[in-house]
Amino acid sequence: MLSPIRTRASLLTAGAAVAALLTGTLSAGVSQAAPSAAAATASQENCRPDGLYATPGVNVPYCSVYDTEGREKMGADHQRRIIGYFANWRTGKDGRPAYLAKDIPWDKITHINYAFAAIDSANKITVGGDGPNNTSTGMTWPGVAGAEMDPSLPYKGHFNLLNKYKKLHPQVKTLISVGGWSDTGGYNDDNGNRVNSGGFYSMATNADGSVNHAGIETFADSAVAFIKKYGFNGVDIDYEYPTTMKDAGNPLDWQLANGRRAGLVKGYAVLMKTLREKLDRAGAADGKHYLLTVAAPSSGYLLRGMETFQVQKYLDYVNIMSYDLHGTWNEHVGPNAALFDDGKDSELAGSNVYSTAQYGGIGYLNTDWAYHYFRGSMPAGRINVGLPYYSRGWKNVQGGTDGLWGKSSATSCPAGSGLTKCGDGAVGIDNVWHEKDTTGKEAPAGFNPMWHAKNLEKGIVGDYITQFGLPANTKLTGTYVRKYDSTLVAPWLWNAEKKVFLSTEDEQSIAAKADYVVGKGIGGTMIWEMAGDFDWNAAKGQYEPGDTLTTALYDKFKAAAPYGNKKSGITLPTEAVNVDVDFGQFALGDSNYPISPKLKITNNTKATLPGGTEFQFDYATSAPGNAKDQSGFGTTIIRSDHTGNNVGGLKGDFHRASLKLPAWQTLAPGASVELDFVYYSPTSTPSNWTVTFGGKSYAIAGDLARGVKVVEPSGDSGGPGGTCTAPAWSATGEYGTGVLVSHKSRNYKAKWWNKGDEPGASGQWGVWQDMGAC
Template structure:
């Protein structure tokens, strides 16, 4: 749930793009640098036929350039609704700690009823493009820009901080399946669900293209560096996402993953083409779920190859949607999670004791298919909390069942969320009543911890003489890396973040080679106002990360682990298909489809190896006789305190009787027990030579055919000898020794396997194999093919 705190005032949607008005115009010089491919991040999809200007954003190692004091990302979500116009504290662009962040995601644009990106109708009440803040120091408009609002401010400050990149975020919890109209009412348009997926579950390519084209125009118009997609959620798990969207989304569940993949592919390709024209690479990212439950229904998260990086929403791991009291965003599992224990995760052997509601598990899920540097972990600058907690240790792992659930929540059983002074940033349900959630900015939580009633409470509807009941005592679990406040008198549990937990998570990012952090949302950070004796909006937590990251070593830029992959890659496609839907998908038993796109037949016994993330235990198998075996374990046993390694390495082989001809495919039934992202780091060993696979999109690999390299893309320097204009004189007597040798070499036999160096005779000529081959007739493979003509016999 990316935006847990949204009142109607906060959700004021805003203005459409001003067509045709380009910020700063297009780049005068289009990049055609020969080394652009050398700057492409490892594993990132490249649009065919496009010279993508990767070097405008990435260095020669494929690492993002963010400034000398920013070795890791600090991505902050900047929301459009904290304008101050409703009387609550404002958080404007001038409040952003610009020198301490690397990227800003503006939340939110939405998918309009016409499938185009939108921030609503333009006008003076449009926070994105029309609103102004007269008299607020630092919030003055840049008069050179043709639009006002937050977008004007973001562009203005980016001139002062040119290393900071901005992305437009689309969707979010409230606006994935619809949007808020100018009148404040929600329009149930279908949003992402209907834009990307038709009612019958098929891909809506027309809707996708409309959205992608409009997104390119939008970022050009308003000077953004890219697009961030917050689609919550394209999963097959029933009743996932906003309950207001369930009726429409549930009908489309079988096709949501395919629609999501098609959407991200179209966005990547259109952004690449626009970037090539504009001379700058445009970024594409997503906010991804971290819950193993949601990810179980997202197949193998096939979209990661299209992303510059993924932002993991490693928060909302526990909250009042159920009765289990636990931390909002723990770094590790402790083996005691009440929700997981109730589901049998610790006691069912197939799970391997692996708890999957923590940041470390989510990181390893994505590490299985992406370099650490293309992954950012999420941190919440807001609390989650319960009241009337029963049991547990100072509330931790207790229960807080509720007797009634909020209207419109779609739940028949839920948790007893904290309310009132313990729920400052609350949503309202469909009846306009406060939704119990224990949601507060961290600055308010710090004041509760100190027993202080901040002077801001009146702006949230509390009387000036408000007093606190009981004492909020800070607790901390070092195994979980999770602080919380416990009010024993009220039985209130509020899960928090502070300098200790954020510093530990920053150390984790550095130690693991992770790309950085993502924060929801900047307005929740705090600073202490000594004059007033209270905490207020500040940048303490953001500064903690900045200080940790500014002199850190460069992040991990390679997808593979400690073992380097071969530099020669062959075109053999692997994909996981036929996932079962929803609650029928345990264990996960997709088909692994292997397609041979080379010009050589793969013999029986051909071995494939690949990695999958340690988010799943090392007990993968197959049901098709391919001998799937985990040959190297990155982690075994429970994951208390963190998973030890990144990958489980698997071997499988074509059965001895099974060959795979060029263009042919074979399926096997794969089997595993916890979600993994797309398995990667593939190798195939053919007749003793090991190759990588082109589908891994690894840096520095060369496409080859089994046994040798591809023909050069340019003709040889010396042209072949021009044939004579008249045929040679035919001798009346044959020579004693036939030219080219005798036909004493064995005759070519179709179906036989030939290796590099084998010589055969065929149709009066001798032929030498340049590499492994089968069922390729000599004389038919061309000048650059497997068979080299040795002359007549």
């Protein structure tokens, strides 16, 4: 993400008791002399967030972080999260404005994500070698008020200061963020030179696309040790990106990543499961729950190559990078982080998204679409929407309305980008937070902190411009006029003389987005990055780094209702069965349209599921309500919370789908069935499943819902008989269609005439229909 250039164990001894609790068979006869391990587990389970994976056999101390409703405890005045990314490179040592731990509005935020740690060639987490120039562990700021080191800590740098201020603000949690745009496929050595090894791509996935289990184990162990050493509350994974879309992420990583595309999603899932389990074991040993979060893409293009984002169950919450939705990687001029679609996005129009019937006219380059994508598999409160405290922009914009939805095409693209057509990025005074490209030139992107954009809006040349390489006598050309689109919820600056378009955020857009978060029950917001916020310096007559926007969020959230803590919008059964569902075998990259996975249903109960068993589930309204199967299971949409386009926002969260086992087909214990499934826009893992047969409905254990008891289905699964009263099958007998027999304590019905075909030997497609135990 998130780079200036393109942000883009203590095991329970009573393991059997825990297993019994999870399956609902624990006896009530417990000694009152002392709390039992099972009772402690039950207490912690009461605090587990809805849908969060629990490591088997581990008494995870959820109640150290969550209340008994599964909501995060953040302080009485923090009903929603305000997560701020803290960038370790804004030290002030380069002469540019510093942003240190003392500058963080500690009373206004809830979490700090420290950007970034990397993964070295040995697959271990690293922030570089120790020494006085190491910004994380060695640097000091003599004479800077508020930046004095805490002498009780064995390290210096940002880590020292973060822990110093956490003592004063213990409600604020800190996470180490690993990766980011620059460090996903490699890392920088102590001299600042990029090393094209290490990183997520090779740590999690081998060159042949198989999972690198050894690399994952090494990294996860090192990450746990790291957070314990430096006092962090968890790990934030900024992997950009484990997608099968070709040439995704940093162009410097393409050579490494493209050959591994077929295995990236699987490696990502194993990585997140491994981290979750190791953090849970460490948390049980330490008596505190460690957080695991990710920065997730928001673009429908990238998410299409991430299957159904199967890792959400391992995450305390997801931070959506709902920005970088438009930028100079192409010629389409539009908002960096629009809240809603307006039906006019030139990039989507150029790809026929609005005119192709299967898409339902739904535009997917906006925050609301991204939120609903994740809402399909997570409670609203485990989702945070991203806010950019920086601009993106173009020069030489042609057409559009005050530049909006115009075009800006460069004559040449940045070296190393691999692009043949890109946007003409704003430079100079319109690009002060720029980095240099691979040839050492200014990377044109219109990239500015909001405090500089505010100065441009007011016609002010700040006294800091020489620190960014601009002449002291720099004058502004033209006027930067603030524009605002209320449908998009997007402000921008338009300089008609220079044809410069800078997409911004300000008080009005942040207030509208805060209202959206409150109204939807969303968990909160994530900010990239805190150093871009502003305050007015009256003495100097200019805007400078501050906390105006963050304070606006805090004021909106402090009196808000508690966030949404339930995944389902309907009442689901309180008994669940072990029936597994999995969407897999996705086509890779651009071949994955329409999105056509295999839906595999596996019966892990002791009962046979009879023909006609109905499965219902919800999937996100990020995809239109036209999903179907091509295997005779009769998939129908029985309820849609949204129809039509999404101009101004999607109106609801879910489509509810129904499918049934064909009447002639049963699903025996341990057996699976696969069907070809089709949908047309990305959606996260379908959830809120029910299984109905024998006159009773059950939830499924895999939804990990709070307060659900896992049971074995009662009765005979709705099949005929129930005792072996049917004649025993004979190898020499002849059986016509519909004839009932018994064999090995099960009843079977002939689908067609047969002789000598043993019941149960030929599987679900054979001649005999399994009618259940007898």
